[in-house]
Structure formats: C-alpha cells, structure tokens
Amino acid sequence: MALETLAVLLAMGIFAGMVLAEMPIGTIALIFGLLTAVMLRVLPALSRIHYNLMRLRQVGAAFDELYDDLTALRPEQDREAHSTMEFHLKQQLEIHNLTFGYPAKKPLFKEFNLLIPARSSVALVGRTGGGKTTLADLLLGLLRPQGGAILTDGADIHQDVAAWRRITAYVPQFIYLLNDTVAANVAFGVPRGEISLDRVWKALQLAQLEDTINALPDGLMTSIGDNGMKLSGGQRQRLGIARALYREPELLILDEATSALDQETESAIVEALENLHGRLTTIVIAHRLSTVEKCDMKVTI
Structure with missing residues (x-):
C-alpha cells in the first residue's frame, strides 16, 4: 500500500x-x-x-x-582425523537407561533399556511417531542421549562417535542413486581409483543382486541412469543395501526399507535380509509385520 x-x-x-x-x-x-x-x-x-x-x-x-x-x-573431517578409538560389536549392543526427548515435547524414551546380542536381527515396530527412527538416530550417534548410554561390548559409543560410525551402516526408505556405474553407486563416496571391485561383488552377493548385475550389458560398469531409472524398485533398494554392506559394517540399520515396495518386491528384500542373518547385527524398522516376521527379536516402541 x-x-x-x-x-x-x-x-x-x-x-x-x-x-x-x-x-x-x-x-x-x-x-x-x-x-x-x-x-x-x-x-x-x-x-x-x-x-x-x-x-x-x-x-x-x-x-x-x-x-x-x-x-x-565441528567439521566431520576433523572428527575423523582425531578419531583414535576402535569399536567392535562382537558380544552385545546395550541401551542402558536411555532418556531422550525433543524440546517442548513429552520424552520419547525414559530410562529405556534394551539388550541386543551381536549378529542377531531385531525388529522395531510400533505406531507412527513412537520414536523408532529417533532410536535409530541415537544408535547411529546422530543424536546424543539426555540420560543413560548406548554401549557396544561395554564401551560408550559417544567416547568417539566417528570411530563408532565406521562400523555402522544405514539404509533409508528412499535410496539416492547416482547417474553412474553400479560399482560407483555401491562404493558411494569412494574415489574411483580406490574402489575395491572384490568388495563391490561381495556386497552385491550378500544383497542378492549378483545375478541381476551379471545380466547387465557391462556388468559392474553399467550405468544405471538418473536415480537408478534402469533398475526396478526392488533392485534399487537392494543396491542401497549393497552400498551399506560395502563398508563391511558390524551394525546395519534399515529404516522402512520396504514400505514403498509391492509385496513381491518386499519378499525379495526380506530374502536378502535373511541372507545376512548371523553375519552382522541387523536392526529393521518396519510397519509391515511381514517384513520382520523372521527377526530374532521384536521390540514395540
């Protein structure tokens, strides 16, 4: 005016x-x-x-x-440079008296306890907004507990979060894929000259994608298109699992990795998860009970 x-x-x-x-x-x-x-x-x-x-x-x-x-x-590179500890998950992952909540909201966790044996599979289920993804962020060290501790083989992960993240991996609901080769997408963030093709193949085998990649015109060197448009939804999701496994983690967290997939494709992902059973500790967040029915433990959040 x-x-x-x-x-x-x-x-x-x-x-x-x-x-x-x-x-x-x-x-x-x-x-x-x-x-x-x-x-x-x-x-x-x-x-x-x-x-x-x-x-x-x-x-x-x-x-x-x-x-x-x-x-x-503090820049992430500085944390990596000053990281001196070495964590392992050979015995158990323990959540001890965990307390956490967001500002001006009711605490999501209050003196929460959970003991996860190493190399077991755990399902986190419950209502939307109950804190499943928040718990995953806490386990990954992205959030810090307001009380209690998260211990791997008795060591608090917040003694050296950068060292802890070196043995953890995360698979989100939606996978971001480069318009690049299969190998570059599996070894995401690794300079091209430093990619280990043996580790790429091992990760693809564990994610049950070996036959699919072998059928592609140029195998590992096949370009998958913008955001993986040349692959199906299930293949893209399994490629995300292979990417996580390339780092050879001891803890793998999957957050609603099958929620956007149809039942047939979900079955392929579940089969890939079964292939990982006993190899590493797996935490699966899911709404569909069919995704987690074969997990060793089911925890309602």
Missing part, C-alpha cells in the same frame, strides 16, 4: 511541475499517460520486491541463528 501511495504522490508532483512550467496541454497529457502506463507495469514488480525484502528482514534473525549453529559444529 505504501508503494502505491508513493507512486500517486510522485505522479501528482510531476503533473504539478509540468503545469507550473506552463507546458502545452497536449504534451502534459502525453507524458502523464506514458508515466501512468509505466507505473502500471512497474508497480507489481516493485510490490513483489518490497514484499520479499520484508520477508527477508523477518526471517533474518532465524537465518543468523541457523548460521551460528552450523558454523559452531
């Missing part, structure tokens, strides 16, 4: 100036008409600019706080 008022006052001032200058009526009418046409075209754009500037001012404080929070974080 302020811009429109300013434009009207400006037009009136220009009109008054032309009248005082005793300009011909025809010239005044022409200039005033042109000025009005220009203002009608420019005013909407100026209004949008003004609105966006006001929005930037309103959210500026939030951006400043976010920037301060992000710059206060």
